[in-house]
Amino acid sequence: MRLRDTGYSAEEIKEMVSKYMIETYERFGFIAERGDGMYLYDEKDIPYLDFYAGVAVNSSGNCNKAVVKAVQEQAAQLMQTFNYPYTIPQALLARKICTTIGMDKIFYQNTGTEANEAMIKMARKYGIEKYGPSRYHIVTAAHSFHGRTFGSMSATGQPDNACQQGFGPMEKGFSYAKFNDLQSFRDACTEDTIAIMIEPVQGEGGVYPATKEFMTGLRRFCDEKGILLILDEVQSGWGRTGAVMSYMNYGIKPDIVSMAKALGGGMPIGAICATEEVAKAFTAGSHGSTFGGHPVCCAAALAEIDELMRRDLPRNARKVGEYFMEKLRAEVPYVKEVRGQGLFVGVEFQGSVDAHEVKHQCFEKRLLITSIGSSVIRMVPPLIVTKAQCDQAVKIIKEAVEACHVKKAETEAA
Numbered sequence: 001m002r003l004r005d006t007g008y009s010a011e012e013i014k015e016m017v018s019k020y021m022i023e024t025y026e027r028f029g030f031i032a033e034r035g036d037g038m039y040l041y042d043e044k045d046i047p048y049l050d051f052y053a054g055v056a057v058n059s060s061g062n063c064n065k066a067v068v069k070a071v072q073e074q075a076a077q078l079m080q081t082f083n084y085p086y087t088i089p090q091a092l093l094a095r096k097i098c099t100t101i102g103m104d105k106i107f108y109q110n111t112g113t114e115a116n117e118a119m120i121k122m123a124r125k126y127g128i129e130k131y132g133p134s135r136y137h138i139v140t141a142a143h144s145f146h147g148r149t150f151g152s153m154s155a156t157g158q159p160d161n162a163c164q165q166g167f168g169p170m171e172k173g174f175s176y177a178k179f180n181d182l183q184s185f186r187d188a189c190t191e192d193t194i195a196i197m198i199e200p201v202q203g204e205g206g207v208y209p210a211t212k213e214f215m216t217g218l219r220r221f222c223d224e225k226g227i228l229l230i231l232d233e234v235q236s237g238w239g240r241t242g243a244v245m246s247y248m249n250y251g252i253k254p255d256i257v258s259m260a261k262a263l264g265g266g267m268p269i270g271a272i273c274a275t276e277e278v279a280k281a282f283t284a285g286s287h288g289s290t291f292g293g294h295p296v297c298c299a300a301a302l303a304e305i306d307e308l309m310r311r312d313l314p315r316n317a318r319k320v321g322e323y324f325m326e327k328l329r330a331e332v333p334y335v336k337e338v339r340g341q342g343l344f345v346g347v348e349f350q351g352s353v354d355a356h357e358v359k360h361q362c363f364e365k366r367l368l369i370t371s372i373g374s375s376v377i378r379m380v381p382p383l384i385v386t387k388a389q390c391d392q393a394v395k396i397i398k399e400a401v402e403a404c405h406v407k408k409a410e411t412e413a414a
Contacts, residue, residue: 002033003043010043028363035062038382038389040368051393052368056203056235056344056380059262060307067265067303074299081295083288089298096305101245102253103273107282108293112234112260113147115270118287119258120151120197122274123228124173126281127194131226137192138230141179145204146197146232155197158205180210182217195228195255196221200246200341203235206376207339207346215250228255228278234270235344238262239308239383242318242342249341265304269297313383317342324379324390332398334405336375345379346372347397353404361400367393 003010010031017023030042039047040062050062060067074089081087094106107122109115120138127135138155146152148163154171156163164170178184185196196218202208222229229252236246237259243249245257255278260270270292291297308314321342328338328347336348349355355371362369362377371377379393 003031028368037061037063038385046366048363048366048368049389049392049396050368051379051381051385052370053380053382054266055261055370056240057261057264058266059239059383060265060304060311060313061382061384062266064265064304064307066307067267067300070299070303071267071296074296078295080291082290083293087293087295087298089295089302090293093298093302093305096302097271098273100305100309101248101257101273103257104276105279106271106273107279107287108298109260109270109272109289110268110291110294110297111147111270112232112258113149113152113270114289114292115234115258115260115272116146116152116155116232117149119230119232119256119272120155121287122256122272122278122281123195123197123230125286126228126278129281131194134192135194136173137190138174138195138197139177139185139188139193140174140197141199141202141205142176143179143202143205143208144176144197144199144232145202146199147234161204179205179208180214182214182221185218186221189225189227193225193227195230197230197232199232199236200250201236201241201344203344203378204372206348206372207344207378209241209339209341209344210250212250215247215252219252222255230254230256230258232258234258234260235380236341238305239314239317240342240344240380242314242321244308244314246341262308263304264297264301265307267297267300269294269301308383311384314342316385317383320385320387320390321345323387324385324394327390327394328397331394332401334401343379343381343383343385346376347379348376349401351375352408353401354408357404357407358397358400361403362396365396365400367396367400369393369397 032040033043034041040050124136140155140157142157144157146155154174157176175188177188200210231254256274258272325338334350334353336350339346355377359371369379
């Protein structure tokens with residue numbers, strides 16, 4: 001829908017949002033009217049270089065033509081039905097995902113937090129049924145983020161984060177260990193622990209990739225103790241980190257893995273995949289979803305995966321991501337550290353630069369990024385990004401950082 005077709009002005013649209021919507025988002029000051037590849041366009045048709053990709057969603061580009069076509073064709077045939085009849089997109093997508101990532105079974109959800117809820121439920125049910133009623137404890141990582149529903153929120157290792165504040169006590173059965181510290185996880189596990197749940201790359205925690213020693217050590221430890229290794233790949237999955245799934249970078253395989261975001265190419269879909277044995281925990285009536293496996297979303301996901309694999313976008317993420325991080329290290333001032341895996345990139349600044357202000361300065365220069373707290377900016381561009389577009393982003397970030405540094409110095413001097 002274009003603004004010119006509505007009869008309203010941009011200010012009137014913004015006023016509607018303010019009047020009728022419960023606002024929990026910090027808005028940028030433009031209306032996103034259309035997307036195309038690496039760009040979003042506002043109501044004046046001004047392009048913004050998109051290094052946010054709908055929060056790591058639009059991996060094959062904004063409004064990828066193959067994904068759009070799949071959505072249009074499926075919506076015209078069957079838009080939605082309940083999960084008792086078979087549907088062709090569900091079946092084809094299930095085979096595509098399981099064979100591509102080497103897992104046995106899949107269960108569809110709608111979002112990342114729902115996928116993580118399903119993963120937690122499956123692990124607990126597996127543990128209780130196999131070992132007894134107390135075997136439901138799960139260890140997650142400090143500074144992790146797993147979602148905003150109660151189970152995934154309770155699994156999140158950020159007790160001071162706004163996502164947990166004001167909602168009362170979190171669900172019991174979770175404890176937290178230090179990320180990338182194998183001994184800390186060993187110490188946190190008890191005889192009642194059924195699973196260790198981590199993100200291969202901590203996103204909201206500041207963009208910290210797991211080390212290979214840590215990941216392979218967790219897999220060995222879980223095998224020794226009869227504990228499930230369950231991975232939250234809602235943000236890191238489907239090419240983002242330079243492999244189809246991030247766990248492939250480490251040469252391991254999880255017992256359950258969650259996914260969402262990039263899976264749908266812009267349409268809402270989440271899922272968990274599990275081994276044959278662990279998947280048996282879900283039986284008739286134990287879990288369900290009205291919209292999980294939605295035909296249109298499954299058709300979109302099929303097209304998105306085809307685009308990712310046909311164009312070898314995981315390889316592009318690895319190659320261009322390395323280039324991007326080196327450019328950031330070499331050219332952006334006041335940087336404490338650049339971290340990432342593939343095109344999952346974070347820049348931590350020294351105390352003289354406010355990351356939140358950098359984000360807004362970049363927006364003024366028509367580059368879309370986000371910030372984590374006051375010290376880290378995060379970039380998760382579409383995986384089609386080129387080195388030239390990375391050069392453009394680095395130039396804008398450098399200018400934004402310099403402007404923020406000058407502004408802070410002037411404020412302190414005053």
